[in-house]
Amino acid sequence: MTEWIELGSVTAIPPRGARCVNTPSGKIAVFRTAEDQVYAIENRCPHKGGPLSEGIVHGASVTCPLHNWVFDLATGEAQGADEGHVQTYPVKVDGGVIYIAPDVLMQMAAE
Template identity: 75%
Template sequence: MTDWIEIGEINAIPRRGARCVNTPSGKIAVFRTQEDQIFAIENRCPHKHGPLSEGIVHGASVTCPLHNWVFDLATGQAQGADEGSVRTYPIDVVDGRIFMAAEAALVAAE
């Protein structure tokens, strides 16, 4: 059984925006799409370690602000000709409140 911790409210994240969650092991970027989907991924691009939370959200993807690598928010996989991935984390939304799997905080930057 998964334990969940509340990390905020959906309305605290602008549509097509992100916020960071600080964990004991590093930062996790939490994104909200235009359609109100919520995703959580590692906040570091594997290419040049750009802060993905500062990237441009389009559809269910984010573009790294440093060198334009695009990542699928659901899978963490780089898109197009780029290769690599970022870790994704389980998220649940209940009554407008965002919850993250508790173990995600422990493996954030493993």
């Protein structure tokens, strides 16, 4: 059984907002939608390296703050005419607390 690592309270992220989580292997952007869905993706846009945690959250997507590329938070796929993707990471919310599996962090370290 996998032990999940606590990232913090879901209320620490405003609706349609994000927080950046620093790990030994890189940065993960954790998003909360207006519908209280929580997603985690890599924090770097593949286009020009923009910090996605500083982007605009709309529906289940985020728009990069540098050049307006849009990414689906569930799949990491670029939307519209843009091509590319960002890594997604499984998270869960239990009792108002966000968790990520430690194997995700180990996977990041191996890359």
